[in-house]
Amino acid sequence: MSAQRTNIRKDTHMTYKKRSYVEHVAVRVRDIDWHIRFFREALGMPIREVDGPPERPRQIWTVGGVQLMADPTFDGPEGRLAHLGVMTEDLEAALAEAYAWEGVTAMPQGRNWLALPDGLCVEVLQASGATVASALAIDPRAGNERS
Numbered sequence: 001m002s003a004q005r006t007n008i009r010k011d012t013h014m015t016y017k018k019r020s021y022v023e024h025v026a027v028r029v030r031d032i033d034w035h036i037r038f039f040r041e042a043l044g045m046p047i048r049e050v051d052g053p054p055e056r057p058r059q060i061w062t063v064g065g066v067q068l069m070a071d072p073t074f075d076g077p078e079g080r081l082a083h084l085g086v087m088t089e090d091l092e093a094a095l096a097e098a099y100a101w102e103g104v105t106a107m108p109q110g111r112n113w114l115a116l117p118d119g120l121c122v123e124v125l126q127a128s129g130a131t132v133a134s135a136l137a138i139d140p141r142a143g144n145e146r147s
Contacts (some may be wrong), residue, residue, distance in 0.1 A: 022086055023125065025081070026085065027066070029070065029071065030072055030075075045063055045066065083122060087132055103117035
């Protein structure tokens with residue numbers, strides 16, 4: 001028995017008419033050098049930005065939306081999600097909508113950093129031009145049939 005999934009691409013619950021997408025996912029890792037090599041060499045995801053000296057980066061961003069944050073003291077079997085980075089067409093409208101939700105609070109990093117009630121952190125960023133529409137127009141699963 002296979003589960004049936006439906007792809008719904010309607011904006012049915014938003015009160016403002018702008019759109020957003022996840023631009024990056026930030027993960028804390030103990031060995032950033034190993035992870036850089038893995039994402040670059042095994043998955044073909046080049047580095048687009050480095051924070052800190054290239055030989056000892058504090059964090060990096062790949063083309064494709066992965067942010068790796070060095071955390072040498074981390075002592076778990078997996079990486080830890082630091083935050084989601086969400087690009088939006090209208091930052092002010094998105095923040096007004098987000099803060100209207102019960103339990104959503106600002107973080108010390110700034111008012112565009114949101115703490116959700118379950119502990120998830122979201123960084124909301126202003127997109128430029130038609131980048132959100134372009135990103136949302138991509139269907140990465142088009143032509144891929146799942147059984």
